[in-house]
Amino acid sequence: MTRTTIVAPLFLLLVPIVLAANATDTNQTDVDLTLLEAFEIEKRPFHGWSAWSEWSGCSRTCGSGVRHQLRRCLGKECAGESAKQQLCETDRCPENAASFRQVQCSAYDNQLYRGRIFDRWIPTDGDPREQCALHCRSQSHGFVVKLAPKVVDGTDCSLNATSDSAICVDGKCLAVGCDGMIGSGRGRDECGVCGGNGESCGRPVFVWQETYQFSPCDRSCGSDSWRVSVSVCMNSKTQRVVPEKFCADKERPRPIIEKCLHIVCPAE
Incomplete structure (x- = not known):
């Protein structure tokens, strides 16, 4: 009986080893690149705030x-409050x-x-x-x-x-x-509303009010002497005088002008 010996070519036996080595080199290269990228990112300066912490406990009961x-602040400067x-x-x-x-x-x-x-x-x-x-x-x-x-x-x-x-x-x-x-x-506005603009009340809050408080006469004597009374801006709820800017959107009444009593001047 004739014995037949099959000898595999040497290069066929080496193929798996070479392929495995190439695969290992490729994976190692990918890992090295990933680590290098992470290292580069870590070295880059990061500017901005961290996330807010949880709320602390209350100081009172x-x-x-x-x-x-x-x-x-994770950088040198951060805008805003810490x-x-x-x-x-x-x-x-x-x-x-x-x-x-x-x-x-x-x-x-x-x-x-x-x-x-x-x-x-x-x-x-x-x-x-x-x-x-x-x-x-x-x-x-x-x-x-x-x-x-x-x-x-x-x-x-x-x-x-x-x-x-x-x-x-x-x-x-x-x-x-x-x-x-x-x-x-x-x-609170004049209507008692938090952050309100004073328009929620049932009636206007700021109004021009006649005072009938006349000024002194413009002349101390003589027949041609006059005095005047002007209205004031008033809070209708508190009845207090407020700055005129609060009544700026309302028409102001004309001043009341009266003639003063005739006082004879000494020279007349």
């Missing part, structure tokens, strides 16, 4: 607290609750201050230029000290405030608009 949201504030927990505190300033002063009760312990601190007005610092008075000794450079955010700027029209935020006194937004600048 009632009465108008403040919460914050922050973002970080922080914003928002009112929270705006429900009124119980009527018999201590004021928020009192709570903060009381935190120093029976604490060591300048080598002595004082039993009770009471909130008081301090330097008008430091509305948002914590000034407290010793109940037993009567002297006033600044116990903290800043009150807690959400504290009224004024000790005897009757509304939350201005509150302290980061040591600064900021106005609160009628919309409940810090620094919005919105106020």
Whole structure:
């Protein structure tokens, strides 16, 4: 019996190895290019803001607290603010609750201050230029000290405030608009509407009103002497005189002119 030996050509055996090597080189090249591109992107300066953070917790549990949201500038310069504030927990505190300033002063009760312990601190007005610092008075000794450079955010700027029209935020006194937004600048119009233009009332708010308050006579004597009365712009709800610009869209009545009594001049 004749034995037949089949010998595969050498190049056929090497083909898979060569192909695998080429495939590996190609994949490695793609990976290297991807890493290089990522490295180049990382080196490029990025300008702009990061995303806003989550809102912080509220500084108070009632009465108008403040919460914050922050973002970080990722470049050298960024236009805009890095922080914003928002009112929270705006429900009124119980009527018999201590004021928020009192709570903060009381935190120093029976604490060591300048080598002595004082039993009770009471909130008081301090330097008008430091509305948002914590000034407290010793109940037993009567002297006033600044116990903290800043009150807690959400504290009224004024000790005897009757509304939350201005509150302290980061040591600064900021106005609160009628919309409940810090620094919005919105106020109520003459009709009591927040941000309104005064046109929602049932009758015109600003009107020209005759006063019949005459000027002095233009001459102290003689037959040809006159005096005049001019109308004023008035808020019809409050009956108060306001600047004439509020009545600019309405026709102004003509001045009332009267002849003065004839007073004989000494020379006549």
